[in-house]
Amino acid sequence: MSVSSSTNQPKNRARRVMPFFGLSLGVSVFALSLLVVLPFAMMILTTLEMGFADIIRTIREPQVFAAIKLSLSMAALATLTNVIFGTLIAWVLVRYDFWGKSIINALVDLPFALPTAVTGIALATLYAPNGLFGQWFSQLGIALTGEPIKIAFTPIGIWLALVVVSFPFIVRAVQPVLAELSVEFEEAAAVMGASRLTTFRRVVLPEIIPAILIGSGMMFARATGEYGSVIFIAGNIPMQSEILPLIIVSKLEQFDVAGAACVALFMLLLSLIVLFGINFAQWKLSARLGAKTN
Numbered sequence: 278m279s280v281s282s283s284t285n286q287p288k289n290r291a292r293r294v295m296p297f298f299g300l301s302l303g304v305s306v307f308a309l310s311l312l313v314v315l316p317f318a319m320m321i322l323t324t325l326e327m328g329f330a331d332i333i334r335t336i337r338e339p340q341v342f343a344a345i346k347l348s349l350s351m352a353a354l355a356t357l358t359n360v361i362f363g364t365l366i367a368w369v370l371v372r373y374d375f376w377g378k379s380i381i382n383a384l385v386d387l388p389f390a391l392p393t394a395v396t397g398i399a400l401a402t403l404y405a406p407n408g409l410f411g412q413w414f415s416q417l418g419i420a421l422t423g424e425p426i427k428i429a430f431t432p433i434g435i436w437l438a439l440v441v442v443s444f445p446f447i448v449r450a451v452q453p454v455l456a457e458l459s460v461e462f463e464e465a466a467a468v469m470g471a472s473r474l475t476t477f478r479r480v481v482l483p484e485i486i487p488a489i490l491i492g493s494g495m496m497f498a499r500a501t502g503e504y505g506s507v508i509f510i511a512g513n514i515p516m517q518s519e520i521l522p523l524i525i526v527s528k529l530e531q532f533d534v535a536g537a538a539c540v541a542l543f544m545l546l547l548s549l550i551v552l553f554g555i556n557f558a559q560w561k562l563s564a565r566l567g568a569k570t571n
Contacts, residue, residue, distance in 0.1 A: 317545070323538040335539045340515050341524055348521040349547065351432060352500035355439035356493050363447025364489065370448075371455040385449070388442045393505030400438055401510040404428035430512030435520065438507045439500040446499065450492030454485050487559045494555035498548040 324332060335341065370382055388396060404411045411428055418426030428434050458481065466476040504522040512518040521544055528537035 320538045320542055320545075323535055324542045327535045327539060331535075332539050335536050336543055340519070341521075341540060343516045344519050344521045344524045345543070347432060347435070347519070348501055348544075351435045351439055351520075352497050354436050355443060355500050356497045358436075358440050359444040359447045359496060360489055360493055363444045363492070364451050364485070366444075367448045367451040367455055371452055372460075385445050388445055393442060393503070394509070396442055397438060397506040397509035400434070400441065400506070401429050404434060404437065404510065405430075429510050430514070430518060432518055434510040434512070435507050435518065438510050439503055442503060442506045443496040443499050446496040447489065447492040450488045450495075451485050454488040455481075458484050487562055490555050490559040490562070494552045494559075497551050497555075501548050501551075502544060 327335070336345075366381075366385065370378065370385075401408075403409050404414070406412070406415055406425065406427065406429070408429070414428055415425035418424055428437065462480050463476050466480050467473075471479065502522055504520070504526075507520055508523065511520055511523075513520075513523055521540065525537045525540050525544075528534075528540065
């Protein structure tokens, strides 16, 4: 009798470790819809109230277009900077043991722990023309070219703020991959006569590129919409150092909700395009490396 009952049960029914799959999936979809999909949908509907011609006209405003160009260029430059130095920091933390390593490892996450406004005020205080570092750069510029070098209230200050607040993305993405990469592969390459540069380029780099791409995508998206840390050091000069999030805030202060939603939606679409492109490149690279390994 027991054999017959066991035979009647579906053979292909998967046994799930976690119970209540349907309930948990429903709660997850509801939470995502409420917290992510619904706000984006409302932003799209608010933007479409303007009409297509007004949307194009808003994006092509000289002040808005200059802010878009500045935000994207500084975010790309900060991403490239952190790819180099973030990977180097991750390499040092994984490959070497030294006094104070745990302190440095904790300091990497400091930009995540500090409020962005605190970071912006600290950077503006240091790099203002009368600040501790700003005075030194000003005097150096006068000695070299006769003109002071300005960091704060210029695009250079924007780049510096974006580098500071977003470099943990690269470090924390690359660090676990390097920790899992066995040193024996590097030793084998050295035994076969490969130089250190060749070992890094042919052995280490292919393994960490997917992690670098993931960290770069998250960092670029964060840097494009960064506001709190940049607003204090940018100077907010129209057509020179005015970032895209500030344009959105300015339009809201003028009660131009549709215009603010239009600029925000455009910034969101740019970030999504970059993220999808980087994720696609990471997927293709991982598939090719997996095929080579197999």
